[in-house]
Amino acid sequence: MPTLSIKLPLFEPTKTKEEMYETMRSRFSLACNKVLELKKDNPKLKKSEIDRLLSEIELPSTLHQEARKLALSRYQDWKKNKKTKGFPSFKEKISILFNNQNWQLRFDNGYLKVGIPTVEEGNLTMDKYVPVKVNAYSLFWVNYYLTGEMDKESKYFQSAFEEISKAKKGSAQLYYKKEHWYFSFSLSFELKEKNKAEKSIGVDRGLRLxxxxxxxxxxxxxxxxxxxxxxxxxxxxRLRHKLQKAKNTKALKQLEDKEQRINKYWNHVISKRMVEFALECGASMIKIEDLSGIRSMKKFWKRSDRNVNSWAFYDLESKLTYKAMLAELSVQKVNPYKTSQECSKCHTIKKSNRRKDVYKCSSCGHKENADINASFNIASRPSIVNEDNPAA
Ligand SMILES: [Zn+2]
Structure with missing residues (x-):
């Protein structure tokens, strides 16, 4: 997930505020050092015990927790490098840390204001929020974070940002540097599903090709x-007809087994290549005709060949589904209605447009191999939604 960090200088904080932040910072540093000392004396001290001992320092409990987390990570780091590093300690003037749930941004009376837990009396109300300075860059992101709307007119807008679907706030810190107090925070971004998810290829299964x-x-x-x-x-x-006539069931069975082995091999080759092709196209879906209706099977074969060939057909489908799944692609079924009579360019459906191997559209003049034209139509059709097709 991409993240960025925004730095906002506090806008003319009052003397009282500044002194309060200094007090808070000293106590935060004190809490961090206390955790280190506690661990030094008793490395097995539990978190709950640390928190209990920290509560003596007057800070919001969320800052006790941040101090404990920060100091413990420093302590663990030291433990790993004991031989080369001295025991750590925190300076008095450190950054105060806030987790993502403990700070807010608001617009109020024309100012952008930050709400953080402090050592002031009472609850965090709007009058305790502190104004911050914004420049055009930080305003661009703050506005997006607060409203969910991105200003496309801003000079900071980039087309790549169209991929962002949501901004989430991360941790923040308050610190003093070169005579100024700053509040900085991170935003992380969720990205939209890639367009890839919508691309598909169509597979037309036929006899000639x-x-x-x-x-x-x-x-x-x-x-x-x-x-x-x-x-x-x-x-x-031909062989099958002969054997059927002669009622030679044993030879017939052998013949069918042999044919099945050959079909299986070819289906393996074909399905493998189709999955490769889908990946080359950047597609995530392979669409095939839903041929579960017996009537649509008639378009392919003579009655006597139907059983064996329809077996090969479904074998191709299952191999394709399996190989597609391994490549994280899905196989979706579409309505097979007149896929070979439709023009893939202008979508006119006309039976006479198809003459044997060639599709020639009388409306827009598009001319294409008939099976290729059909595969384009299959790719363009919406997936049929049913229980076997959960992704559709
Ligand atoms: Zn056309």
Missing amino acids: VAVAGNPETGKYITFNGKQMGHIRRKFS
Whole structure:
């Protein structure tokens, strides 16, 4: 998380205030040194016991705790380097520390004011807040911290700041340096989710090309030429018909096992490459058609081949899902309605635009390989939200 530190000089503090801060600073230093002495005498002394002994020093209890934390860390540091370092001690004029919950900033009567726990009587009311000086730079960040609105007209604004979603206040300190009292504090920033989360590639699964993955934003795609597999599939298909006719179930089983092994291998290769492609595109989502409806399966295969091929289809889907998960990508399903008849440029849907391998749009003139065009459409469609698709 990025952080920055803002330094604000106190604005004309009264003599009374200054003396009060000096008293507070001396006591804070005293508390720190007391913790060190206590630990020196009894290294096993518990935190609760330290706090009880510190309460004798007149300070807000939150400053007892800050003193204890600061001194204990100095003590631990010394313990590690005992041989080379002398026993630590704190100067009288040190910075007083406040944790993130113990300071406030407010605008009041045209002044920016700081509220911190002090040794003044009574509760911390607005009249005990102390005014601070702001310059244009600190005002830019203070305004953002207080309102959540960033001034884009300011000369301190940078486009990189658009990535910031929230400012959170951190610890602060009050100190005296070169004749002036200062209050400084840190802000840390939460960043917006990266745009990456919205990018996706689409995967079209078909027969002629085994699969196509496309990124419509860049126009890039990868294809898996199905020629070789088409040949194998036809061969298997012919053999299967023969064996089915002859009712040779044993040979049929062997054939299907062999075909399954080949399909598994290819699906492994294809899914691996698609995940690589998604990462190259800076995408976080891989979209595929939701083919759970039996009707949409008909567009791919003849009835007799359907079972074996649909098995390969879902095998590709599961391999893709698994490999995507390892790469921290998600696989999302989209409505498969006429993905091959839609123009990926102007989104007109027209059946006659698709002629075999080519999609040519009669509305905008866009011309593309039909499967690549379909993969772009798949990438652009919204994810279907259901229980299997929790990220959608
Ligand atoms: Zn078009």
